[in-house]
Every structure is written in structure tokens, then in C-alpha cells.
Amino acid sequence: MKIIAARVIICSPGRNFVTLKIETDQGLYGIGDATLNGRELAVVSMLNDHMLPCLLGRDASQIEDIWQYFYRGVYWRRGPVNMTALAAVDMALWDIKAKAAGMPLYQLLGGRSRDKVLVYGHANGNDIDQTVEAVAKYRELGYQPIRAQSGVPGLASTYGVSKDTLFYEPADADLPTENLWSSSKYLNHTPKLFAELRRQFGDELHLLHDVHHRLTPIEAARLGKALEPYKLFWLEDAVPAELQQGFRLIRQHTTTPLAVGEVFSSIHDCQQLISEQLIDYIRTTLVHGGGITHLRRIAALAELYHVKTGFHGATDLSPVTMGAALHFDTWVPNFGIQEYMRHTDATDAIFPHDYHFNQGFLHCGESPGHGVDIDEKLAAKYPYQRAYLPVNRLEDGTLFNW
Ligand SMILES: O=C(O)[C@@H](O)[C@@H](O)[C@H](O)[C@H](O)CO
Numbered sequence: 001m002k003i004i005a006a007r008v009i010i011c012s013p014g015r016n017f018v019t020l021k022i023e024t025d026q027g028l029y030g031i032g033d034a035t036l037n038g039r040e041l042a043v044v045s046m047l048n049d050h051m052l053p054c055l056l057g058r059d060a061s062q063i064e065d066i067w068q069y070f071y072r073g074v075y076w077r078r079g080p081v082n083m084t085a086l087a088a089v090d091m092a093l094w095d096i097k098a099k100a101a102g103m104p105l106y107q108l109l110g111g112r113s114r115d116k117v118l119v120y121g122h123a124n125g126n127d128i129d130q131t132v133e134a135v136a137k138y139r140e141l142g143y144q145p146i147r148a149q150s151g152v153p154g155l156a157s158t159y160g161v162s163k164d165t166l167f168y169e170p171a172d173a174d175l176p177t178e179n180l181w182s183s184s185k186y187l188n189h190t191p192k193l194f195a196e197l198r199r200q201f202g203d204e205l206h207l208l209h210d211v212h213h214r215l216t217p218i219e220a221a222r223l224g225k226a227l228e229p230y231k232l233f234w235l236e237d238a239v240p241a242e243l244q245q246g247f248r249l250i251r252q253h254t255t256t257p258l259a260v261g262e263v264f265s266s267i268h269d270c271q272q273l274i275s276e277q278l279i280d281y282i283r284t285t286l287v288h289g290g291g292i293t294h295l296r297r298i299a300a301l302a303e304l305y306h307v308k309t310g311f312h313g314a315t316d317l318s319p320v321t322m323g324a325a326l327h328f329d330t331w332v333p334n335f336g337i338q339e340y341m342r343h344t345d346a347t348d349a350i351f352p353h354d355y356h357f358n359q360g361f362l363h364c365g366e367s368p369g370h371g372v373d374i375d376e377k378l379a380a381k382y383p384y385q386r387a388y389l390p391v392n393r394l395e396d397g398t399l400f401n402w
Pocket residue numbers: 037170210212262312313314315316339389
């Protein structure tokens with residue numbers, strides 16, 4: 001089955017998405033997500049200028065060989081731009097293979113391991129009371145585990161607090177917005193938020209929290225310890241994770257479960273975190289981690305060390321990633337949880353899909369492939385719009401982690 005065409009489709013129904021469509025001489029086509037938030041056009045160029053010319057004419061069924069061709073063959077291995085472009089090719093090829101087999105993708109991966117995929121939603125507010133209200137609202141919507149973020153007194157804006165309660169979109173401006181940060185204010189405030197959430201909602205509700213890479217290891221250890229009475233499902237991205245052994249220090253001090261990995265692009269970014277059992281959940285998802293072919297390896301390594309998956313699922317992961325990830329989640333033996341932030345109606349219309357949400361769970365569909373398509377005519381009505389993620393400064397002006 002020969003690849004006869006491959007093209008990149010860029011659209012912006014409120015936020016940018018980059019999508020790859022690969023066509024074969026058998027009339028089958030596959031769709032892959034290539035969205036890298038705030039750096040979209042770098043991936044477009046990687047695909048158009050460098051990868052697609054080498055893809056045309058290849059046998060679409062040789063997924064592994066094509067993956068190796070672009071991983072080893074490029075010489076410059078890894079990195080988010082490279083691995084996102086490779087992920088798009090990989091996802092589209094798995095879509096084609098599953099369509100050719102007449103099977104939903106999870107069947108091709110090894111079949112169903114579970115009936116439905118547990119997801120968590122995002123509740124956020126400017127202060128503790130608003131976050132409590134938002135958690136109550138998410139419970140009404142049927143979510144079971146809920147991530148809770150709140151504004152920090154004395155800081156005008158911070159990560160995870162949006163204007164809209166259903167659709168959180170951090171890439172909010174034509175040039176990066178600037179936020180302010182104080183670790184000491186945050187560290188004093190956050191345990192109060194979770195104390196109040198437990199007081200209001202009791203012990204059964206699963207609560208998650210994202211630190212967004214803002215602490216040092218010893219500060220993360222302090223936070224993990226302070227949050228132990230509130231029994232979090234996980235504490236996410238407590239520190240920037242380039243220094244994998246830095247997690248030893250956090251781990252040594254706290255039993256709060258740790259999740260990390262949404263910015264990782266390969267197994268080498270998490271090899272030590274996993275094999276030393278320094279984390280509990282690995283968050284790298286298909287689009288930024290080289291696709292299904294590579295995520296299978298990460299998940300298999302993680303399984304050996306009791307680490308579960310907890311795929312990233314913010315709005316910048318397009319419905320294509322969400323659809324493919326749900327097939328992966330339905331199969332993968334060491335599944336933990338899936339993040340789920342709703343896409344807007346405009347996005348859902350451009351990407352028709354057969355997955356659906358029901359009472360706290362997502363269900364992948366049964367149609368052949370990963371079940372997500374793109375309406376190219378509709379996509380063309382929403383041209384690319386430059387948008388950046390924010391940057392973050394300390395109160396004295398020092399540039400910090402966003
Ligand atoms: O856990 C998450 O969902 C976040 O950390 C994301 O919102 C992240 O900030 C964006 O995906 C960045 O593109």
C-alpha cells in the first residue's frame with residue numbers, strides 16, 4: 001500500500017491545530033496530529049520541507065521501518081519539533097493500518113483491557129471559594145477525579161486559572177502574556193485550598209493538582225508533605241524535570257503520588273524517573289512523544305516499575321490525539337487516568353469523531369482506525385493565528401518557569 005500524498009492542514013477554530021493527512025493508492029487515508037503549542041509552524045516546516053518528501057512512495061504498512069527511518073535517519077534525534085512531526089506520521093499510519101484491517105485501533109494494539117477510560121476534569125478559580133464552586137460544577141457534569149487550581153493571594157494571575165470555566169486556553173495572546181510568581185505565596189496558599197476541598201467534599205473525591213514546573217526539589221518535598229493529609233491522586237510537574245535524579249529528593253520526603261512528562265519527547269527523558277521508581281504516573285502523550293510506536297515502549301518500560309499512564313489531554317492536544325490516545329488507553333495494561341479538557345464546538349465540528357463522554361469516562365468508538373477525521377473545507381475557514389503561551393516572572397522581574 002503506497003503513500004501517494006501527504007499534506008499538512010493548519011486551522012485555528014479559537015486555537016491553532018496542525019494536522020497531517022496521508023493518502024494511499026488503495027483509497028485509504030490516515031490522520032495525525034502535529035500540534036506543538038506556540039511553535040506550530042516549526043513542525044509544519046519540519047513536515048513540509050524535510051519529512052514529507054521522504055515519505056512519498058513508501059509502503060504505508062511499514063510503520064516501524066518508517067519510524068526508524070525518521071528517528072535514526074535524521075541524525076539529529078529527539079526534541080519536541082522532531083518528535084511531534086514524527087508522531088503525526090506515526091498516528092496517521094496506525095490509522096491507515098487499522099482501517100485496512102477493518103478494526104478499531106485498540107484491537108490492533110492487543111484488544112480491550114477495560115470497558116471505559118477514566119478521565120479527570122479541570123476546576124479552577126481566582127480564589128478558594130471559586131475553586132470550590134468549580135469543583136462542585138465538575139461533579140455535577142459527572143467528572144469523578146478533578147484537578148483543582150486556584151489563584152494565589154497577592155499574585156494578579158497565575159497558571160491554571162482561566163476566564164472561562166469549561167474551556168481553559170493558556171495560549172491566549174499574539175505575543176506572550178506575562179504572569180507573576182512567588183513560590184512562597186503559592187506554598188502558603190495551596191495546602192489551604194486542599195484542606196477546604198476535603199472539608200467540603202469529603203475523602204472519596206479524587207483530587208489532582210498541577211504545579212507546572214515551578215518549585216525546587218526541596219520546595220516540592222515540602223508541598224508534597226503538606227498535602228499528604230488531603231490524599232491527592234497526584235501532584236503534577238512539581239519541578240522542571242530535566243534533572244531526573246532531582247526527583248529522588250522529593251520522593252525521599254513524601255508519599256504524595258507524583259506525575260510528570262507532558263513536555264517529554266522520548267523515553268530517554270523519563271528512563272531514570274521510571275526505572276528508579278521516582279514517579280507514579282507518566283504523562284507523555286502520543287503527539288509529543290513520537291506517536292503510538294514510541295509510547296508503547298514508554299508504557300512497557302513503565303509497567304515494569306509500577307508506573308501508570310496519565311496522558312496529557314489539554315486543549316492543545318487536538319481531537320485526533322484524543323481519539324488515538326483513547327484507543328491506547330483502552331488497551332494499555334498499566335493505564336492510570338486520562339486528562340480531558342473539552343474542545344469547543346467549533347473544534348469538534350472540524351474534527352468529527354466517534355469518542356464520547358459519559359459519567360466521568362470517555363469511550364473510544366468502534367469505527368475502523370482511531371475514529372477521528374478532519375473536515376478540510378470547514379478547517380479552511382479558520383486560518384492560522386499566531387498565539388503564544390505566557391511567560392512568568394518572579395516579583396523582582398527575573399524570568400521564571402511558566
Ligand atoms: O496539565 C496540563 O494540562 C497543562 O500543563 C497544560 O494546560 C499545558 O499548560 C498546555 O498543554 C501547554 O501547551
